[in-house]
Amino acid sequence: MKLVILDDYSQVSEWAAKYVRRRIIDFNPGPNRYFTLGLPTGSTPLGMYKKLIEFHKQNLISFRYVKTFNMDEYVGLAQDHLESYHSFMWNNFFKHIDINPENAHILDGNAANLETECVSFEKKIKDAGGIELFIGGIGPDGHIAFNEPGSSLVSRTRVKTLAQDTIIANARFFGGDVSKVPTEALTVGVGTVMDANEVMILITGAHKAFALHKAIEDGINHMWTVSAFQQHPRTIFICDEDATLELKVKTVKYFKSLMHVHNKLKDDPQ
Amino acid sequence: MFSNAEGKLFQYRNCRILKDHKIYTEDLWVRDGKIVNPEKIFFEEKILADYQIDCKNKILAPGFIETQINGAFGVDFSQEETIVNGGIGKVCKGLLEQGITSFCPTVITSPSLAYKKILPLIKKTKGSKDGAGIIGVHVEGPFISKEKKGAHKEELIQTFDNGFKDVIDMYGDLSNIAIITLAPELHNSQQVIKECVDRGIIVSLGHSMANLTRGEEAIWNGASYVTHLFNAMLPFHHRDPHLVGLLTSNKLPPDTQIYYGIIADGIHTHPAALRIAQRINPKGLVLVTDAIQAMGLPEGKYKFGCQQIEIKDNRATVAGTNTLCGSIVSMDRCVRQLAKSTECGHVLALETASLHPAKVLKISNSKGTLDFDTDADFILLSEDLHVQATFIAGELVWQRSGDVISVISRTD
Numbered sequence: 001m002k003l004v005i006l007d008d009y010s011q012v013s014e015w016a017a018k019y020v021r022r023r024i025i026d027f028n029p030g031p032n033r034y035f036t037l038g039l040p041t042g043s044t045p046l047g048m049y050k051k052l053i054e055f056h057k058q059n060l061i062s063f064r065y066v067k068t069f070n071m072d073e074y075v076g077l078a079q080d081h082l083e084s085y086h087s088f089m090w091n092n093f094f095k096h097i098d099i100n101p102e103n104a105h106i107l108d109g110n111a112a113n114l115e116t117e118c119v120s121f122e123k124k125i126k127d128a129g130g131i132e133l134f135i136g137g138i139g140p141d142g143h144i145a146f147n148e149p150g151s152s153l154v155s156r157t158r159v160k161t162l163a164q165d166t167i168i169a170n171a172r173f174f175g176g177d178v179s180k181v182p183t184e185a186l187t188v189g190v191g192t193v194m195d196a197n198e199v200m201i202l203i204t205g206a207h208k209a210f211a212l213h214k215a216i217e218d219g220i221n222h223m224w225t226v227s228a229f230q231q232h233p234r235t236i237f238i239c240d241e242d243a244t245l246e247l248k249v250k251t252v253k254y255f256k257s258l259m260h261v262h263n264k265l266k267d268d269p270q
Numbered sequence: 271m272f273s274n275a276e277g278k279l280f281q282y283r284n285c286r287i288l289k290d291h292k293i294y295t296e297d298l299w300v301r302d303g304k305i306v307n308p309e310k311i312f313f314e315e316k317i318l319a320d321y322q323i324d325c326k327n328k329i330l331a332p333g334f335i336e337t338q339i340n341g342a343f344g345v346d347f348s349q350e351e352t353i354v355n356g357g358i359g360k361v362c363k364g365l366l367e368q369g370i371t372s373f374c375p376t377v378i379t380s381p382s383l384a385y386k387k388i389l390p391l392i393k394k395t396k397g398s399k400d401g402a403g404i405i406g407v408h409v410e411g412p413f414i415s416k417e418k419k420g421a422h423k424e425e426l427i428q429t430f431d432n433g434f435k436d437v438i439d440m441y442g443d444l445s446n447i448a449i450i451t452l453a454p455e456l457h458n459s460q461q462v463i464k465e466c467v468d469r470g471i472i473v474s475l476g477h478s479m480a481n482l483t484r485g486e487e488a489i490w491n492g493a494s495y496v497t498h499l500f501n502a503m504l505p506f507h508h509r510d511p512h513l514v515g516l517l518t519s520n521k522l523p524p525d526t527q528i529y530y531g532i533i534a535d536g537i538h539t540h541p542a543a544l545r546i547a548q549r550i551n552p553k554g555l556v557l558v559t560d561a562i563q564a565m566g567l568p569e570g571k572y573k574f575g576c577q578q579i580e581i582k583d584n585r586a587t588v589a590g591t592n593t594l595c596g597s598i599v600s601m602d603r604c605v606r607q608l609a610k611s612t613e614c615g616h617v618l619a620l621e622t623a624s625l626h627p628a629k630v631l632k633i634s635n636s637k638g639t640l641d642f643d644t645d646a647d648f649i650l651l652s653e654d655l656h657v658q659a660t661f662i663a664g665e666l667v668w669q670r671s672g673d674v675i676s677v678i679s680r681t682d
Contacts, residue, residue, distance in 0.1 A: 080309060090309040095297070101316040 002236040003255040013047025018266035029065035038134030053096040063099040070106040071145035074182035107186040118157040134196035142224030146187035155189030198234040206242040213246035281319035285330040303663030307642040332624035333371025333647035341563035347375040362401025366668035369657035371647035379411030379422035386442040397662035406448025414477035421595030434465040453478035454488035467492030482515040496530035517551040531558040535599035541611040562596035
């Protein structure tokens with residue numbers, strides 16, 4: 001596991017965007033070789049998307065040969081509802097870049113048969129050759145995608161009922177009205193993310209500090225689903241100083257001493 | 271430069287669009303003459319634009335809609351002889367460079383026979399590369415006040431003593447009429463207003479001696495517009511503000527937005543008066559040019575309706591008098607004048623010539639905005655609000671020079 005500790009949110013965003021760019025460039029995608037990216041929504045990755053858009057506008061990166069798979073989507077929320085993850089991805093990322101719409105995959109929370117939709121999503125990932133880099137954020141309770149505490153750590157894409165905390169937290173996006181928040185979502189499973197070649201988790205803010213501690217310093221526990229990635233051979237956590245508040249000094253010092261090594265991973269190839 | 275072929279998807283990029291009362295950087299997507307929702311297309315149809323067009327960071331706003339224009343380029347909508355033989359088309363085409371994509375040709379007080387000849391000639395038409403669309407005729411008179419006749423001929427002014435029957439007898443077929451300007455103090459006017467509104471005709475109050483109470487009564491009966499505010503009506507008085515008082519009346523039906531036309535040419539309305547109107551009722555302000563046939567013509571004497579008018583020093587007056595008889599200003603200039611005089615900002619200045627007139631005409635679900643599924647009638651403007659290009663139904667119908675936009679890519 002790698003842990004990259006940066007000063008603040010904007011540095012986390014830039015570092016993550018540079019890392020994604022570097023990974024895509026190194027992969028050297030083309031018409032017969034697509035780079036597959038797993039993508040999150042939410043406030044944490046917003047800054048990274050903004051940076052990636054900037055890079056795209058400066059012609060530093062193209063998404064022409066990139067396929068994307070989003071982690072989750074609400075059930076029963078209109079696709080063009082401003083809070084749907086379709087709208088989020090369109091407004092905050094897709095409309096600004098050169099991705100081919102055929103290559104952008106998001107679970108359909110309005111599908112007639114939700115189970116079939118989940119199975120077919122897994123198949124699409126498999127047909128694309130699996131996910132090369134899965135990017136995620138986590139909730140304060142350590143959930144990854146909508147894999148709420150208690151989710152199976154080998155779960156696959158499925159319908160999931162949201163935890164009350166998540167519903168309350170998301171009410172701010174629905175006019176503060178808890179009753180308007182969808183109660184179910186389609187989400188990739190922890191196992192689905194585990195299958196990716198690499199997992200990159202962004203964690204910022206003091207309110208996520210305990211979750212980061214649980215993710216990397218405590219044991220694997222389905223009550224903190226993000227902890228499952230302790231068993232992934234290639235995981236990179238990118239956090240800001242605030243998110244390290246619950247970590248041991250020893251942990252922080254160790255990873256900070258590795259920064260000069262980690263920084264090479266996101267910089268332009270020589 | 272590019273075809274407007276059926277089914278093709280156009281993405282206008284690098285522009286600042288006026289939408290939801292804001293100007294912000296956003297692409298505009300157009301297909302089959304309508305503004306479309308690119309998000310839906312992305313996720314449902316999963317296709318890319320056939321053409322991407324670089325707007326070079328210009329403002330992209332809804333096309334202007336003009337509700338009061340008597341004529342232009344030597345054509346007078348009140349003179350049959352000038353509108354036959356392509357006269358209407360000449361105006362339609364000429365207005366494109368002002369950013370006007372739809373308008374209401376206005377016929378001033380005329381004899382009954384003239385209406386019966388002229389009205390059938392001015393058909394409702396869709397805009398195209400041949401010119402701006404015609405929403406319907408604005409009949410300004412003859413049911414107006416003799417005391418406030420302005421440039422209208424007194425002997426042609428009428429009353430409707432027999433109610434709506436007189437209206438039909440006067441105009442003949444009403445189907446080409448979009449707006450009627452009448453004086454609400456005339457006997458039977460309230461009944462006539464109701465009848466007009468029932469038939470889908472917009473009733474505008476003007477050329478009138480009415481007090482505020484009479485004006486409010488007219489609004490309750492369905493009138494919704496005021497013709498060239500301040501002009502041809504009694505002036506604001508603090509004990510009876512007359513029709514001007516409608517802008518602040520609290521005795522109108524709940525949730526009523528009154529609209530008022532205003533000529534912002536710097537002559538018909540003093541900038542201070544313009545500011546008063548804009549400050550107290552910005553959402554109701556509708557720019558009109560009230561332009562006459564001399565717009566676009568050199569100084570001199572011309573026949574206007576049945577009268578002689580004179581153009582001198584950017585003013586149009588009844589020959590030999592100081593009575594103003596319409597303006598010779600262009601719509602885009604009114605927009606700039608309003609922005610400058612009131613410092614109201616680009617958004618409001620542009621909306622007073624697009625969204626607001628569309629609301630007057632009750633067509634804002636298809637024109638006057640850049641909302642999805644509305645007509646792709648739009649204009650490109652420079653930062654100082656000079657029109658650079660005009661599009662109707664997604665087609666480029668006029669451009670100032672060849673380099674206003676450029677096609678940056680095409681997916682074959």
